[in-house]
Amino acid sequence: MSALTKTFKSMSKAKLAAVVVAIAVIAVFPLVFTNPTVTEIAIFALMFMATSSAWNGFAGSSGYFSLGHAIFFGVGAYAFTIIANDFKMAPTSALFFLMPVAGVFAMVAAVGVGAVALRTKRHTFVVITIGIFFIFQLLGFNLNVTGGASGLQVPTPSNWNAATFNNPFYYAAAILLGFTVLLYWIIKRSAFGLQLLSIRDDEERARGLGVPVWRVKLSAFVVSAFPVGMAGALFAYLIGQIYPQTVFNPLFDLSWALMTLVGGIGTIVGPLLGGVVLESIQQYLNLYLSNVDIYLIIYGVVFLAVMFWMPRGIVPTVVGAVKRRRGTPTGPTSIATSDDKQPAKPDQTAGLIVTAKGATE
Amino acid sequence: MTDLIEVKGIAKAFGGIKALNGCSFTVQKGDIHGLIGPNGSGKTTLFNVMTGYERPDAGSVNFNGKEITGQSPGKIFRMGIGRTFQLTRVFSRLSVLDNMLIAAQHQHKWFKSALRSPGQGGERQRALDLLDFVGIARLAELEAGSLSYGQRKLLELAYLLMADPDVLFLDEPAGGVNPTLINQLTERIRELNAAGKTILVVEHNMEFVMGLCDRITVMHQGVALLTDLPATVRSDPRVLDAYLGGVEEEAEGGDPDSMADATFTQADRSES
Ligand SMILES: Nc1ncnc2c1ncn2[C@@H]1O[C@H](COP(=O)(O)OP(=O)(O)OP(=O)(O)O)[C@@H](O)[C@H]1O
Numbered sequence: 001m002s003a004l005t006k007t008f009k010s011m012s013k014a015k016l017a018a019v020v021v022a023i024a025v026i027a028v029f030p031l032v033f034t035n036p037t038v039t040e041i042a043i044f045a046l047m048f049m050a051t052s053s054a055w056n057g058f059a060g061s062s063g064y065f066s067l068g069h070a071i072f073f074g075v076g077a078y079a080f081t082i083i084a085n086d087f088k089m090a091p092t093s094a095l096f097f098l099m100p101v102a103g104v105f106a107m108v109a110a111v112g113v114g115a116v117a118l119r120t121k122r123h124t125f126v127v128i129t130i131g132i133f134f135i136f137q138l139l140g141f142n143l144n145v146t147g148g149a150s151g152l153q154v155p156t157p158s159n160w161n162a163a164t165f166n167n168p169f170y171y172a173a174a175i176l177l178g179f180t181v182l183l184y185w186i187i188k189r190s191a192f193g194l195q196l197l198s199i200r201d202d203e204e205r206a207r208g209l210g211v212p213v214w215r216v217k218l219s220a221f222v223v224s225a226f227p228v229g230m231a232g233a234l235f236a237y238l239i240g241q242i243y244p245q246t247v248f249n250p251l252f253d254l255s256w257a258l259m260t261l262v263g264g265i266g267t268i269v270g271p272l273l274g275g276v277v278l279e280s281i282q283q284y285l286n287l288y289l290s291n292v293d294i295y296l297i298i299y300g301v302v303f304l305a306v307m308f309w310m311p312r313g314i315v316p317t318v319v320g321a322v323k324r325r326r327g328t329p330t331g332p333t334s335i336a337t338s339d340d341k342q343p344a345k346p347d348q349t350a351g352l353i354v355t356a357k358g359a360t361e
Numbered sequence: 362m363t364d365l366i367e368v369k370g371i372a373k374a375f376g377g378i379k380a381l382n383g384c385s386f387t388v389q390k391g392d393i394h395g396l397i398g399p400n401g402s403g404k405t406t407l408f409n410v411m412t413g414y415e416r417p418d419a420g421s422v423n424f425n426g427k428e429i430t431g432q433s434p435g436k437i438f439r440m441g442i443g444r445t446f447q448l449t450r451v452f453s454r455l456s457v458l459d460n461m462l463i464a465a466q467h468q469h470k471w472f473k474s475a476l477r478s479p480g481q482g483g484e485r486q487r488a489l490d491l492l493d494f495v496g497i498a499r500l501a502e503l504e505a506g507s508l509s510y511g512q513r514k515l516l517e518l519a520y521l522l523m524a525d526p527d528v529l530f531l532d533e534p535a536g537g538v539n540p541t542l543i544n545q546l547t548e549r550i551r552e553l554n555a556a557g558k559t560i561l562v563v564e565h566n567m568e569f570v571m572g573l574c575d576r577i578t579v580m581h582q583g584v585a586l587l588t589d590l591p592a593t594v595r596s597d598p599r600v601l602d603a604y605l606g607g608v609e610e611e612a613e614g615g616d617p618d619s620m621a622d623a624t625f626t627q628a629d630r631s632e633s
C-alpha cells in the first residue's frame with residue numbers, strides 16, 4: 001500500500017481537488033436530480049465510463065484493438081442472472097455483491113479468448129475478436145442455460161420505492177466506476193503499465209529486452225474483462241430481462257472504441273469524458289426521440305469532427321494547449337540538440353574504398 | 362582465450378538473394394570483435410540470425426558451448442546477448458527515461474514487481490547515470506521518437522547497458538552520431554570491455570573499427586572471409602578485393618569469381 005500512498009502524494013493539488021469535486025458531484029447527483037429518467041441516463045453514463053476505461057486500459061495501452069469485449073459484458077450478465085436464478089437469490093441490495101462474481105466469470109472467459117486471439121498480430125486480432133464475439137452470441141442464442149432467443153428473466157426488486165428505485169443501481173455503477181478508474185490509475189503508474197506501453201510501441205523489441213510479453217498481454221486482457229463483466233451484471237439487474245443480442249451487443253465495442261478515441265486514447269480522463277458525453281447523448285435520444293439508431297449518426301459526426309480537429313482526442317489536445325500557453329516545454333522543439341543528423345542509410349562504400357586503399361599503400 | 366561464440370556455416374536467403382552463404386567464425390571471450398564488410402555483405406542479417414530475429418536456412422550458432430540457433434529473441438537475450446539495431450528501435454512514444462526503465466524490467470521477478478512503480482530502488486538514478494555515460498542525460502524527459510537518429514543510437518546503447526547483458530552486439534553504433542562524440546563513444550566501449558563485456562561491433566567507420574577492435578572479421582557476399590588482428594586485416598589484399606569487388610558486382614550483377622577483374626577495374630578507374 002505504500003506505493004499507493006506515494007502516488008497519491010505525487011498528485012498535484014489541482015488534480016486532487018478535481019478528483020474530490022468529481023466524487024462529490026457523482027455522490028450528490030441523484031439527490032439533486034430525482035427524475036428517474038435522468039438517473040437512468042446517469043446510470044448508463046457511469047457504466048459506459050467504467051467500461052470505456054476498461055477497454056482503453058487494455059486496447060489503448062497495448063495497441064491491440066479489441067472488438068470482442070462485449071463478450072465479457074454478456075458473460076457477466078448471464079453469469080449474474082443464471083447464478084441468481086439457480087440459487088433463488090432474493091432481489092435485494094445484497095444481490096449487488098454478485099457483480100464481482102460475474103466479473104470473475106468474465107475473466108475466466110477472457111483467459112480462453114485471450115489465449116486464442118492474442119496469438120495473432122494486431123490487425124488479425126481485431127478480426128479474430130469479432131469472430132469469437134459472434135461465436136459467443138451464437139452460443140447465447142442456442143444454449144439451454146442461456147434460454148436461447150427468448151433470453152432470461154432477472155429477479156427484480158419489487159418492494160423498492162418507485163421514486164428512488166434507480167438509486168441503488170446508480171451507486172453500484174458509481175462504485176464500479178471508482179474501482180475501475182483507481183485500478184487503471186494504479187496500473188498506469190506501475191511497471192506492468194510501462195511494459196504494456198512498450199508492447200504497444202514495439203512488441204518484438206520489448207520481447208528482445210526480456211519483457212514477458214505474452215504474460216503481460218494476457219494479464220491485461222483478463223484484468224480488463226473484470227469491470228466489463230461487472231457492468232454486464234449490473235445491466236442485467238437493472239433491465240430485468242436479458243437477450244443474447246442485448247448483452248452480446250456488437251455495438252458496445254464500437255461505442256467503447258469511439259468514446260476512448262474521442263476523449264483521448266491512453267489517458268485516464270479520455271474514456272471518462274467520451275463515455276459521459278456520448279452515452280448521455282445516446283440515452284437521451286433513445287428516451288426522448290424513441291429513435292434507436294439516430295445516435296449512430298451522431299456518433300459518426302462527433303467522431304469525424306474530433307478526429308479532424310483533434311486527432312489525438314480531446315484530452316491530450318487540450319492538455320497540450322494549456323501547457324503550451326503556460327510555457328511548459330512539451331515537445332522536443334524546446335531543446336537544442338547538437339547532433340541532428342537525420343536517419344539516412346549511408347552508402348559508405350565510396351568512403352571505404354579510400355580507406356581501404358590507404359590501408360594497402 | 363576461449364571461444365565464446367561459434368558461428369558455423371550459417372546460410373540465409375531472402376527469395377533469390379543469398380544474404381548469408383555458409384558464414385563461419387568465432388568470437389573470443391573478452392574481445393572487442395569487429396565485423397566489417399561492404400554494404401549488403403550480410404552483417405545485419407548475421408546479427409539477426411545470431412539474436413533470434415531471423416531463422417537461418419542452415420548452420421548453427423553456439424554460445425558458451427550451447428546451441429542457440431533458432432531460439433527466440435527473448436530467450437537469447439536472457440542467456441546474456443543484447444543487441445542494438447542498425448535502424449534504431451526505440452520505444453518511440455515513451456520518454457527516453459521510460460525506455461531505459463523498460464530495459465531493466467527483466468531484472469525483477471514479474472509477479473512481485475508488476476504493480477510497483479518502475480524506477481524504484483535506485484533504478485531511476487542508474488538510468489540517468491547511464492544516459493549521462495553516453496552523453497544524452499539532458500534528453501531524459503523527451504519522447505524517444507523525437508530524438509535525432511544519432512541520439513537514438515546513443516539511447517539504444519544506453520538502454521542496452523541498462524539491461525546489462527554479458528555480450529553486446531552493436532550494429533553501427535557510430536552511425537549518425539555527431540563526429541565530435543565518436544571518440545567519446547570509442548572510449549565508452551573500451552570501458553565496457555574493460556569491465557568484462559564481450560563486444561561484437563559492426564561499423565563502416567574504419568578509423569573507429571581499427572582503433573577499437575582486438576580482432577576483426579571481414580564479411581563478403583554472405584561469407585566470413587577472414588578473422589584476424591586489425592593490423593593484419595588492414596594489409597590483407599583480400600579485404601581490399603572484397604570492398605572493391607562488392608562495388609563492381611552491384612554494378613555488373615555479381616560474379617564472385619571476378620574479384621581480380623574488379624580490382625583491375627578499380628585500378629583503371631583511379632588512374633582516370
Ligand atoms: N528482410 C529482407 N528481405 C529481403 N532481402 C533482405 C532482407 N534483409 C536483408 N536482405 C538482403 O540481404 C543482403 C544482406 O543485407 P544485410 O542488411 O545483412 O547487409 P549489411 O552487411 O548489414 O549491409 P549494410 O552495411 O548496408 O548495413 C542484402 O542484399 C539485402 O538486400
Ligand SMILES: [Mg+2]
Nearest residue numbers: 404405406447
Ligand atoms: Mg547492416
